[in-house]
Amino acid sequence: xxxxxxxxxxxxxxxxxxxxxxxxxxVPTMGFLHAGxxxxxxxxxxxxxxxxxxxxxxxPQFGPAEDLxxxxxxxxxxxxxxxxxxxxxxxxxKAADMYAADASVWIDEDVLSGGLxxxxxPGHFRGVCTVVAKLFNLVLPDLAVFGEKxxxxxxxxxxxxxxxxxxxxxxxxxxxxxxxxxxxxSRNKYLSERQRKDALVLRQALDHAGQLVGQGERCVRVxxxxxxxxxxxxxxxxxxxxxxxxxQSLAPVDRVERAVLVAVAVKIGAIRLIDNDVLNV
Amino acid sequence: xxxxxxxxxxxxxxxxxxxxxxxxxxVPTMGFLHAGxxxxxxxxxxxxxxxxxxxxxxxPQFGPAEDLxxxxxxxxxxxxxxxxxxxxxxxxxKAADMYAADASVWIDEDVLSGGLxxxxxPGHFRGVCTVVAKLFNLVLPDLAVFGEKxxxxxxxxxxxxxxxxxxxxxxxxxxxxxxxxxxxxSRNKYLSERQRKDALVLRQALDHAGQLVGQGERCVRVxxxxxxxxxxxxxxxxxxxxxxxxxQSLAPVDRVERAVLVAVAVKIGAIRLIDNDVLNV
Numbered sequence: 047x048x049x050x051x052x053x054x055x056x057x058x059x060x061x062x063x064x065x066x067x068x069x070x071x072x073v074p075t076m077g078f079l080h081a082g083x084x085x086x087x088x089x090x091x092x093x094x095x096x097x098x099x100x101x102x103x104x105x106p107q108f109g110p111a112e113d114l115x116x117x118x119x120x121x122x123x124x125x126x127x128x129x130x131x132x133x134x135x136x137x138x139x140k141a142a143d144m145y146a147a148d149a150s151v152w153i154d155e156d157v158l159s160g161g162l163x164x165x166x167x168p169g170h171f172r173g174v175c176t177v178v179a180k181l182f183n184l185v186l187p188d189l190a191v192f193g194e195k196x197x198x199x200x201x202x203x204x205x206x207x208x209x210x211x212x213x214x215x216x217x218x219x220x221x222x223x224x225x226x227x228x229x230x231x232s233r234n235k236y237l238s239e240r241q242r243k244d245a246l247v248l249r250q251a252l253d254h255a256g257q258l259v260g261q262g263e264r265c266v267r268v269x270x271x272x273x274x275x276x277x278x279x280x281x282x283x284x285x286x287x288x289x290x291x292x293x294q295s296l297a298p299v300d301r302v303e304r305a306v307l308v309a310v311a312v313k314i315g316a317i318r319l320i321d322n323d324v325l326n327v
Numbered sequence: 328x329x330x331x332x333x334x335x336x337x338x339x340x341x342x343x344x345x346x347x348x349x350x351x352x353x354v355p356t357m358g359f360l361h362a363g364x365x366x367x368x369x370x371x372x373x374x375x376x377x378x379x380x381x382x383x384x385x386x387p388q389f390g391p392a393e394d395l396x397x398x399x400x401x402x403x404x405x406x407x408x409x410x411x412x413x414x415x416x417x418x419x420x421k422a423a424d425m426y427a428a429d430a431s432v433w434i435d436e437d438v439l440s441g442g443l444x445x446x447x448x449p450g451h452f453r454g455v456c457t458v459v460a461k462l463f464n465l466v467l468p469d470l471a472v473f474g475e476k477x478x479x480x481x482x483x484x485x486x487x488x489x490x491x492x493x494x495x496x497x498x499x500x501x502x503x504x505x506x507x508x509x510x511x512x513s514r515n516k517y518l519s520e521r522q523r524k525d526a527l528v529l530r531q532a533l534d535h536a537g538q539l540v541g542q543g544e545r546c547v548r549v550x551x552x553x554x555x556x557x558x559x560x561x562x563x564x565x566x567x568x569x570x571x572x573x574x575q576s577l578a579p580v581d582r583v584e585r586a587v588l589v590a591v592a593v594k595i596g597a598i599r600l601i602d603n604d605v606l607n608v
Contacts, residue, residue, distance in 0.1 A: 053492055061494065067346055148576075150438035151456065151490035157431035175432065176491070183492040209432035210457070211334055211464040213342060295429075 047128060048135040053144060053184050056137045060098075060186040068095040072187035072214075074178060077101035078118040079127045082222040082230035086191040087131040089219050098185050099128050100137040102144065106152075107173030118232055137185060144180065152176050153210075155202045158296045162198045162309050163320070166286055174199055175206050182212050189215040195222075195229055197309055197322040201296060221322075223249070229321045241314045244280050248312055248321040251276045251288070255308050259325050264301045266290045269308075277312055286311035286318060293324055302327055328409060329416040334425060334465050337418045341379075341467040349376040353468035353495075355459060358382035359399040360408045363503040363511035367472040368412040370500050379466050380409050381418040383425065387433075388454030399513055418466060425461065433457050434491075436483045439577045443479045443590050444601065447567055455480055456487050463493050470496040476503075476510055478590055478603040482577060502603075504530070510602045522595045525561050529591055529602040532557045532569070536589050540606050545582045547571045550589075558593055567592035567599060574605055583608055 050056045063070055071094030073086045079101075091097050101124050108114035121138065128136050153175035158164075164171050182190070192200045204216050222230045227249035228242070237245055251273040258269050273288050291298050293305035302325060309322040331337045344351055352375030354367045360382075372378050382405055389395035402419065409417050434456035439445075445452050463471070473481045485497050503511045508530035509523070518526055532554040539550050554569050572579055574586035583606060590603040 057492065057494055064345060065348055146490065148438070149490045151434060151436045151487045153432060153434050153491075155432045157429070180492045183494055186494065206432045209427065209430045209461075210434075211338065211461045213338055213464055213467065 047125075047133055049125070050135055050137050051139060051143075053139055053180075056135075056139070056184045057186075059135065060184065063096050064186055069189075070094060070096045070098060070185060070187045072098050072100065072181065072185045072190040074100045074102075074181050074190065074192070076103045076117065076232065077124050078120055078232040078235075079124045080230045080232065080234075082193060082195060082219075084127060084131055085222045086193055086219040087128070087133060089217060090189065090191045091132055093189055093217070094187075096134045097132065098135045098137055098187065099131075099133045100139075100181055100185065102137070102139055102177070102181075103141075104144075104173055104177040105141050106145070106176060107170050109167055109169060112167070113233075118235060137181075144177070153179050153206065155205060158198065158202050158205055161291065161296060161298065162287060162289055163311065164198065166311060171199070171202055175202065178203055179206065179210070179212070182214055187214055189217050191217045191219045193219040193221065195231070195320070195322070197307055198296065201294075229319070231319060233317055233319060236317045237314060241282070241317065244283060245312075245314050245319055247277050247280055247283065248310055248319055251310060252308055252321060252323045255290075256323065256325060259302050259327060264303065264327075266298075266300050266302060266306075269302070273308075273310070277310075282315055284313045286313055290325075328406075328414055330406070331416055331418050332420060332424075334420055334461075337420070337465045338467075340416065341465065344377050345467055350470075351375060351377045351379060351466060351468045353379050353381065353462065353466045353471040355381045355383075355462050355471065355473070357384045357398065357513065358405050359401055359513040359516075360405045361511045361513065361515075363474060363476060363500075365408060365412055366503045367474055367500040368409070368414060370498060371470065371472045372413055374470055374498070375468075377415045378413065379416045379418055379468065380412075380414045381420075381462055381466065383418070383420055383458070383462075384422075385425075385454055385458040386422050387426070387457060388451050390448055390450060393448070394514075399516060418462075425458070434460050434487065436486060439479065439483050439486055442572065442577060442579065443568060443570055444592065445479065447592060452480070452483055456483065459484055460487065460491070460493070463495055468495055470498050472498045472500045474500040474502065476512070476601070476603075478588055479577065482575075510600070512600060514598055514600060517598045518595060522563070522598065525564060526593075526595050526600055528558050528561055528564065529593055529600060532591060533589055533602060533604045536571075537604065537606060540583050540608060545584065545608075547579075547581050547583060547587075550583070554589075554591070558591075563596055565594045567594055571606075 071090035159171040293307045311320045352371035440452040574588045592601045
């Protein structure tokens with residue numbers, strides 16, 4: 047397994063692979079890999095000749111008050127996991143090599159980014175789109191896998207690939223959960239034992255929404271209020287957002303009448319967790 | 328010479344060329360080709376195996392009050408010129424195939440775009456950056472040639488390639504002028520005989536600036552005022568802007584103490600023409 051540390055090295059390597067006709071798969075990550083990432087690698091591995099995993103905690107997608115410095119990192123463990131997963135090359139660049147001090151070109155998505163995490167984290171998706179475009183240009187993948195855990199991000203990346211005509215197939219990676227239902231996240235390690243139990247309420251609230259809709263409830267306000275009540279009765283939790291939006295356009299809906307994305311972001315103490323589900327009626 | 332009319336066809340063709348190891352050169356144009364474009368093609372031709380010329384009048388780079396509909400078009404003549412220049416493929420897409428009705432992803436350059444044509448044409452460089460990125464992703468060029476006539480555009484594209492890591496070498500194509508000094512432009516054909524003569528004042532004002540600086544003048548205000556006076560003494564002309572800026576950062580300068588880009592935009596009647604020169608001291 048090769049470890050490539052500079053953008054120039056990565057791009058040169060990728061160009062050589064392309065010239066030899068190899069199919070390149072990319073799994074972009076911020077490192078601190080868990081079983082969720084490994085499932086994305088497995089998906090990519092099955093569809094490519096050369097599997098590249100990027101490990102890069104991308105500063106521009108973090109707000110000034112967010113957890114950039116505290117974001118967990120463990121290169122040695124990530125390296126070992128990549129080796130086990132049959133990764134061919136790890137791209138592990140430094141932020142100073144990825145962004146010039148006078149960087150001034152950014153990619154903006156103007157419609158899908160407005161709500162959900164975009165409303166709570168201004169500038170977040172500008173940072174995400176820009177780094178993903180950079181990774182596409184450096185790794186030259188034929189396909190790239192993004193997890194359904196980050197539902198809004200996934201749809202924005204698909205939109206970017208369409209609107210900018212990137213020659214990349216976006217593959218959706220299904221959510222991976224702990225046995226008790228908690229969505230896998232690098233941030234889970236910050237939860238205390240108590241908080242780890244409280245965090246199950248995200249999944250429970252999503253299940254409850256599914257049950258209500260299954261029983262015929264169509265009014266979004268009713269479903270949403272029931273979810274909020276369920277979450278906020280637990281001390282130390284605070285709803286950041288709970289939104290039911292059209293699964294394609296991410297526009298808010300009043301009634302559940304076609305595929306609806308239910309997305310939740312909840313603070314368990316200081317730790318912000320997200321989860322989501324798609325309800326089909 | 329192949330003519331490719333849809334983005335999908337173009338990208339498929341480019342991918343096949345890449346797999347066979349061919350070096351692709353791109354000259355992006357808005358069509359209505361003249362000797363300036365031909366010189367860019369010649370530059371590209373010498374450095375690639377497969378020369379692609381795009382002919383596309385890009386709606387997003389035109390403001391609501393600008394000349395999108397009136398912009399001159401002549402596909403038959405462009406086709407003939409491309410054939411003579413040894414072009415391998417012409418990419419000639421429809422706007423509706425290039426932009427989805429709900430397109431929402433755009434590329435913004437936040438520093439170099441603020442002044443010069445960017446100040447006079449808000450949104451112009453968002454349109455330019457976005458279409459050039461799309462063309463890069465569809466044509467997959469190893470190198471792309473942009474003319475020095477559009478000095479600000481050239482520097483912004485170079486910045487975009489750097490900041491987004493496009494695997495493309497940007498080649499600067501020197502300005503081409505009519506024998507009397509007028510910079511080649513598709514818009515020149517709209518000039519009356521009288522205006523055609525008046526338009527020479529752009530080049531004359533740039534020459535005058537060069538002479539002043541050559542004689543030791545360093546004060547930008549003095550140089551600029553002399554240029555404005557020269558242009559505005561001609562009836563029917565109006566200065567849109569005359570700016571002396573740092574050749575790298577495009578930041579305004581007060582004194583000519585290193586390489587300075589002198590950029591002018593002048594309306595001759597209703598026709599807006601641009602020209603520029605770099606003064607080295």
